[in-house]
Every structure is written in structure tokens, then in C-alpha cells.
Amino acid sequence: MKMRWSFVFAFAALLISVCLLLASGAHDMGFAHFTRSLLGLGDSFTAQEELIVWRLRWPRILLSLTVGAALATAGVCQQAIFKNPLAEPFILGISGGAALGAAIAIIAGYPNLIAFMAFVGGISTVAIVKGLDAKFASTGSVTHLLLAGVAISSLAGACLSALMSLYSQQMQLIFFWIMGSVAMPPDNYPLICGFIILCIAITCGYARELDLISIGDEQAFFLGVEVKKVRNIVLFLSAVITSLAVSMSGTIGFIGLVAPHLLRNWTGASHVTLLPLSAVWGGIMLLWADGLIRLTPWFSALPVGVITALFGAPFFLYILWARGRM
Amino acid sequence: MGKPLLAADNVSVRLGKTTILADFSFALNKGEFWGVLGPNGSGKTTFLKTLGGWLPCCKGAVFWEGRPLAGMERKAVARRIGMVAVEEGNNSFTVEETIFMGRFAHLGRFARVEAEDKDKVDEAMRSVGLGDKRGRFMHQLSQGERQKVWVARALAQDVDVLLLDEPTAHLDVKSQSEVFSILEKLCVNTGLAVIAILHDVNLALCFSSHLLLIQDRKIKAAGRKEEILNAENFTELYQLPFALEKSPAGCWVKINYK
Numbered sequence: 235m236k237m238r239w240s241f242v243f244a245f246a247a248l249l250i251s252v253c254l255l256l257a258s259g260a261h262d263m264g265f266a267h268f269t270r271s272l273l274g275l276g277d278s279f280t281a282q283e284e285l286i287v288w289r290l291r292w293p294r295i296l297l298s299l300t301v302g303a304a305l306a307t308a309g310v311c312q313q314a315i316f317k318n319p320l321a322e323p324f325i326l327g328i329s330g331g332a333a334l335g336a337a338i339a340i341i342a343g344y345p346n347l348i349a350f351m352a353f354v355g356g357i358s359t360v361a362i363v364k365g366l367d368a369k370f371a372s373t374g375s376v377t378h379l380l381l382a383g384v385a386i387s388s389l390a391g392a393c394l395s396a397l398m399s400l401y402s403q404q405m406q407l408i409f410f411w412i413m414g415s416v417a418m419p420p421d422n423y424p425l426i427c428g429f430i431i432l433c434i435a436i437t438c439g440y441a442r443e444l445d446l447i448s449i450g451d452e453q454a455f456f457l458g459v460e461v462k463k464v465r466n467i468v469l470f471l472s473a474v475i476t477s478l479a480v481s482m483s484g485t486i487g488f489i490g491l492v493a494p495h496l497l498r499n500w501t502g503a504s505h506v507t508l509l510p511l512s513a514v515w516g517g518i519m520l521l522w523a524d525g526l527i528r529l530t531p532w533f534s535a536l537p538v539g540v541i542t543a544l545f546g547a548p549f550f551l552y553i554l555w556a557r558g559r560m
Numbered sequence: 561m562g563k564p565l566l567a568a569d570n571v572s573v574r575l576g577k578t579t580i581l582a583d584f585s586f587a588l589n590k591g592e593f594w595g596v597l598g599p600n601g602s603g604k605t606t607f608l609k610t611l612g613g614w615l616p617c618c619k620g621a622v623f624w625e626g627r628p629l630a631g632m633e634r635k636a637v638a639r640r641i642g643m644v645a646v647e648e649g650n651n652s653f654t655v656e657e658t659i660f661m662g663r664f665a666h667l668g669r670f671a672r673v674e675a676e677d678k679d680k681v682d683e684a685m686r687s688v689g690l691g692d693k694r695g696r697f698m699h700q701l702s703q704g705e706r707q708k709v710w711v712a713r714a715l716a717q718d719v720d721v722l723l724l725d726e727p728t729a730h731l732d733v734k735s736q737s738e739v740f741s742i743l744e745k746l747c748v749n750t751g752l753a754v755i756a757i758l759h760d761v762n763l764a765l766c767f768s769s770h771l772l773l774i775q776d777r778k779i780k781a782a783g784r785k786e787e788i789l790n791a792e793n794f795t796e797l798y799q800l801p802f803a804l805e806k807s808p809a810g811c812w813v814k815i816n817y818k
């Protein structure tokens with residue numbers, strides 16, 4: 235029963251957030267007029283409003299929701315696989331690799347290729363980390379994978395710093411890409427968003443396996459999980475989800491860490507509820523982080539990654555404090 | 561007698577270049593209750609994990625009713641063989657959720673939980689006396705209570721063979737007796753076969769039908785309890801003076817710890 239209400243509440247919050255943020259912005263059309271026009275209740279959008287709502291606000295909202303959902307889902311997966319509450323979507327070096335890919339495209343003067351190069355950078359980093367783990371570690375433990383991730387991530391970070399030092403005139407562009415933004419969705423964003431949502435749905439199909447893996451590889455094995463196979467599939471899915479999200483928005487921190495912890499406090503540790511609800515709430519969080527940028531003059535000059543970190547860090551500390559009191 | 565449920569044929573296990581269990585053969589039949597005894601580091605847990613398929617054999621093979629265990633699908637194995645060991649992992653699930661994990665091997669990927677699954681979980685929870693704690697989180701329980709949850713999860717798994725690695729190490733004597741009585745009853749009534757690593761020799765003698773003694777990474781003796789039970793065997797196994805005492809309730813071991 236509690237589970238059902240958690241879903242009802244999450245989807246109600248999602249619907250309300252989307253409607254509020256579609257209706258609000260620099261051009262004030264009034265919520266009553268917006269609702270009547272949207273539902274076709276004796277009112278309709280003007281051509282200008284049509285353009286603002288569906289061409290400017292909707293793509294940004296859809297992108298925020300999808301990226302937030304992607305990061306939160308990937309965060310849940312990494313925390314289960316690494317059995318570590320500090321794990322987050324970028325733990326295997328995706329952010330470093332994606333940023334390096336994007337920086338190369340920016341420096342080479344191919345702005346159209348930034349998203350593609352970021353995706354290639356992110357997914358290649360995970361492939362290298364996985365390859366190193368397979369070559370050097372035969373124990374099947376995730377510790378080697380984690381350490382390989384740290385090493386490759388540092389290497390990508392060093393290469394990025396070197397590029398930024400050598401091509402200092404593009405430093406600001408690269409820096410803003412790294413801090414993340416959902417303001418400019420790429421042309422093919424509906425396709426990428428659809429693909430991300432499909433991958434999230436497939437990941438949700440592994441929820442029961444993730445429950446078991448999170449209590450221990452050996453326990454999961456004796457309860458019937460093909461641990462290595464499931465781990466590889468889920469790692470692959472979360473790498474694709476994260477790389478696609480990062481390719482559209484840059485690296486946005488904290489959503490992948492905060493959303494799963496928040497949901498664990500509310501609805502428990504079972505991934506059957508944790509995965510879909512984290513996706514919805516991760517989307518809502520990024521939606522409002524971007525909403526703050528759009529709606530408040532104080533934050534309008536800040537990248538969305540700064541907002542998520544500014545609000546995410548204290549919120550995360552609050553969650554930890556609240557859990558300590560339980 | 562037909563094929564044994566679980567059998568190991570001339571198996572050796574290695575960790576790196578070190579042999580951690582050498583050349584053992586073993587057969588487990590329906591309804592048998594094996595107590596595994598031996599000093600620390602002798603290879604008892606390795607023996608259990610090899611039989612369960614977690615540790616690969618470098619020589620020989622483990623068979624389920626004559627079929628190589630290594631070639632079987634994992635869920636199919638988990639419907640037949642269950643394991644209870646001390647766990648250190650994620651304790652943020654509730655008691656009910658943890659016991660429900662035992663039903664994983666019986667559920668399809670998107671299958672709904674059936675009434676039969678709920679009944680098995682309720683029955684397992686009641687049988688170990690945890691009916692009133694179903695909503696409690698695992699981290700809110702004592703180590704002994706957690707151990708009962710793991711036993712209940714294995715009962716809910718509804719298997720033919722249970723492998724137990726010190727399943728009652730943190731339980732008080734009454735709870736030890738309750739858990740082993742449940743297992744003994746299942747062995748007699750349903751043909752469940754149990755292999756339990758135990759450090760309490762008397763507990764092993766009280767409930768086992770068979771004994772297996774492991775020393776220095778080799779099986780020293782295995783067979784029916786009456787055949788294995790003599791003071792020399794135990795004295796040699798633990799390097800401590802043992803004496804057997806007979807009482808109306810059965811045979812007991814007296815250990816001189818000094």
C-alpha cells in the first residue's frame with residue numbers, strides 16, 4: 235500500500251512540476267490561461283505562446299527530466315554493484331572521459347560534434363576500465379574495477395587540464411560544458427531521451443537481482459543470481475545511460491548521489507521501488523534546479539551543475555543526519 | 561539406492577597456486593544430516609562452497625543427481641541448493657524483504673508475487689519465531705536474530721539441500737535447539753539433506769546422522785555418526801583430550817580444555 239502511494243505521490247509531483255514550469259518563465263502567461271489552453275477549455279495559446287511553451291520550455295523540461303532520471307538510475311545501480319553508498323554515476327570515470335571528448339571537439343572547432351564526442355569519451359572510459367579489470371584482476375571482486383576507474387578518471391582529468399592549459403582561449407567554453415546545462419538540447423534530443431528511457435526501463439527489470447547483489451555477491455549467487463553476468467549488463471546499461479545524458483547536458487553532479495539516498499529513506503532499500511522512484515525524483519530535482527535558473531535572477535548566470543551541488547550538498551548532509559537519528 | 565543428490569568426485573580446489581582442499585569425494589543422499597567438524601583453517605568452508613558451486617574445482621567435478629553442477633542454470637541450482645552463512649553486507653532491508661529474497665529463484669523476471677510465495681515466506685518467518693518482527697530493519701536486529709532471518713530465508717528458498725556455515729554461532733542454546741529441531745524434522749519428513757559446519761561438537765552429535773571430519777585441507781573421516789564417533793578421532797582432530805560419555809539421550813563428548 236505504501237509502495238502504491240509512493241508512486242502516486244511521485245507522479246503527482248512530476249505532473250505538477252512539469253505544468254508549473256511549463257507555465258512559468260520570463261514571459262508570464264498566467265497559470266489559469268495556461269491550464270485552460272493546455273486542456274482546450276475555451277482558451278488557446280497565441281502563436282508566440284505556442285513557440286515559448288513547446289519550442290523553448292518543453293525541450294528544456296524534457297531534457298532536465300531525462301538527464302535527472304538517467305543520473306539517479308545510474309547512481310542507484312552503481313551503489314548496488316559497488317555496495318558503497320558513496321558510489322555515483324561518474325565513479326568509473328565517465329565524467330572525465332566525456333569532458334575530455336567534449337574538450338577535444340571544442341578545441342578542434344566542431345561544436346556539432348561535442349555531444350557525440352562526449353558520449354564516445356564517456357563510454358570509452360568505461361570500456362577501458364572494464365578491459366583493465368578483466369586483464370589484471372581474476373578475483374571477480376569489484377574493488378579492482380573501482381580502483382581502475384579512479385586511475386583512468388585521474389588520467390582523463392590530467393589530459394583535460396593539459397588541454398585547457400594549452401588552449402586557454404577555449405577554457406571558458408570547456409569549463410561551462412563541464413559544469414553542465416540543459417538550456418540547449420541537441421537536435422536529436424527526443425530520440426536520445428527515448429533511448430535513455432528505454433535503457434532505464436530495462437534496468438528496472440534487474441531490480442530483484444540488484445537487491446540480492448547489494449547484500450553480497452556470494453549470497454546473491456546462492457540465491458540464484460548469475461552475479462558476473464548481471465553486473466556486466468547493469469554496468470553496461472548505466473554506462474550508456476550516463477554517457478548519453480552527459481553528452482546532452484555536460485556533467486551534472488549530486489543528483490546521482492542524493493536522489494537514491496533520499497528515496498532509500500522514504501521507501502526502503504528494495505530496488506523494485508527504488509529504481510523507478512529515484513528516476514522520477516531525480517528528474518524532478520534537476521527540473522527544479524534548472525527552474526531556479528530560469529525563474530530567479532540571482533541564479534540565472536549559474537550553470538545547473540552549480541545549483542545541484544549548492545542545494546544537493548546540504549540536502550545530502552540533512553539526509554545523513556536524519557538517518558543517524560532513526 | 562538411486563543417484564545421490566549431490567556428489568563430489570575426486571575434487572581439488574586451488575586458490576592461486578595453493579591447493580586449499582585436496583582430492584575429496586563425497587556423496588549426499590536425501591534425508592541425511594551431515595555435521596562437518598574440524599579446526600579453524602582446515603578447509604570446512606571451502607568444502608561447503610565447492611559443493612555449492614561458488615568455488616570452481618581445479619580437478620574433478622561436483623554433480624547434482626549425476627549432472628555436472630557447473631553446467632546448470634544458476635536459478636535451477638538455487639531451487640535445489642541453499643546456503644546460510646554469516647553475512648556482512650547491506651542490512652537496510654526489512655526482515656520480510658530479506659526472507660522474500662529466498663523466493664527469487666522461483667520467480668520469473670517480471671512475474672508477480674504469488675500467494676504461494678507469500679505463504680512460504682510467512683511459514684519460514686513463523687518457524688524461526690520472527691513473525692512479530694517482519695517490518696523491522698536488519699540493522700535493528702541482534703546478530704543472533706539476523707542469523708535466524710538467514711535461516712528463514714533458506715527455508716523460504718524451498719530447496720532439497722541446505723549448506724550451513726556455522727548457522728547458529730550467535731544463537732543462545734534454546735534458539736540453537738529450535739533451529740536444529742526444525743531442520744531435523746524437515747530431514748525426516750520432507751527428505752531435506754543438510755550439511756552443517758559446526759564448532760559445537762555436542763550439537764553436531766545431537767542432530768547429525770552423519771559426520772565429516774576435515775583436517776589439514778583433507779577429509780580425515782566421513783560416514784555414519786556411529787562409525788566416526790570415537791574419542792581418538794576427535795582427540796586427533798582437535799589435539800585436545802576427548803572422552804565419550806553415554807547417556808540415555810545419546811552419546812556426548814567431554815572435552816578437557818586444559
